[in-house]
Amino acid sequence: MPFVQQVAVGRRECLSVFGNDYPTPDGTGVRDYIHVDELAEGHICALEKLFTMDGGCIIHNLGSGTGYSVLEMVKAFEEACGKKIAYKIVDRRPGDLGTVIANAAKAKADFGWQTKRGLKEMCESAWKWQSNNPYGYEDGPGKELCALALCKRK
Numbered sequence: 417m418p419f420v421q422q423v424a425v426g427r428r429e430c431l432s433v434f435g436n437d438y439p440t441p442d443g444t445g446v447r448d449y450i451h452v453d454e455l456a457e458g459h460i461c462a463l464e465k466l467f468t469m470d471g472g473c474i475i476h477n478l479g480s481g482t483g484y485s486v487l488e489m490v491k492a493f494e495e496a497c498g499k500k501i502a503y504k505i506v507d508r509r510p511g512d513l514g515t516v517i518a519n520a521a522k523a524k525a526d527f528g529w530q531t532k533r534g535l536k537e538m539c540e541s542a543w544k545w546q547s548n549n550p551y552g553y554e555d556g557p558g559k560e561l562c563a564l565a566l567c568k569r570k
């Protein structure tokens with residue numbers, strides 16, 4: 417996803433798609449992408465659950481249970497940003513699996529967490545951030561804000 421975004425803002429010439437011969441509908445890798453805000457909310461739910469416990473640890477998957485391929489991501493992002501995303505098919509990345517999808521049933525049962533945002537919303541949100549921060553927070557106009565946040569954490 418970050419690489420797709422970087423192509424859209426002109427920081428990268430094209431996306432290298434790692435393989436198109438996986439046993440997936442279009443041959444490219446399928447992953448369970450979720451919105452970063454929902455990932456954060458899932459962590460807050462888990463912390464709240466921990467506070468009700470008398471020590472110990474919990475393990476939960478945070479995912480949507482739905483997978484999207486690299487080319488589906490590219491298409492959805494093109495629609496969100498209104499630009500073509502240049503890409504080339506290259507060799508598989510060693511160690512990659514064709515499909516990785518999370519089963520988040522336990523997170524739903526234990527603390528009612530589940531994803532609500534789909535691919536379109538995720539891409540629109542990612543584009544909003546990337547187009548406002550083409551070089552990210554650390555090297556872009558948000559540099560001072562980033563330094564301040566790091567300073568406060570010390």
Ligand SMILES: O=c1ccn([C@@H]2O[C@H](COP(=O)(O)OP(=O)(O)O[C@H]3O[C@H](CO)[C@H](O)[C@H](O)[C@H]3O)[C@@H](O)[C@H]2O)c(=O)[nH]1
Nearest residue numbers: 417419431432433434435444445446447486509512513516
């Ligand atoms: O330039 C790229 C980058 C990624 N992909 C593809 O996009 C999908 C997602 O790739 P990511 O690297 O974003 O995510 P992965 O799920 O493959 O791997 C990530 O999650 C893993 C755990 O699930 C490990 O933590 C790993 O180190 C981390 O990169 C994969 O099909 C990958 O082949 C490309 O085609 N081109």
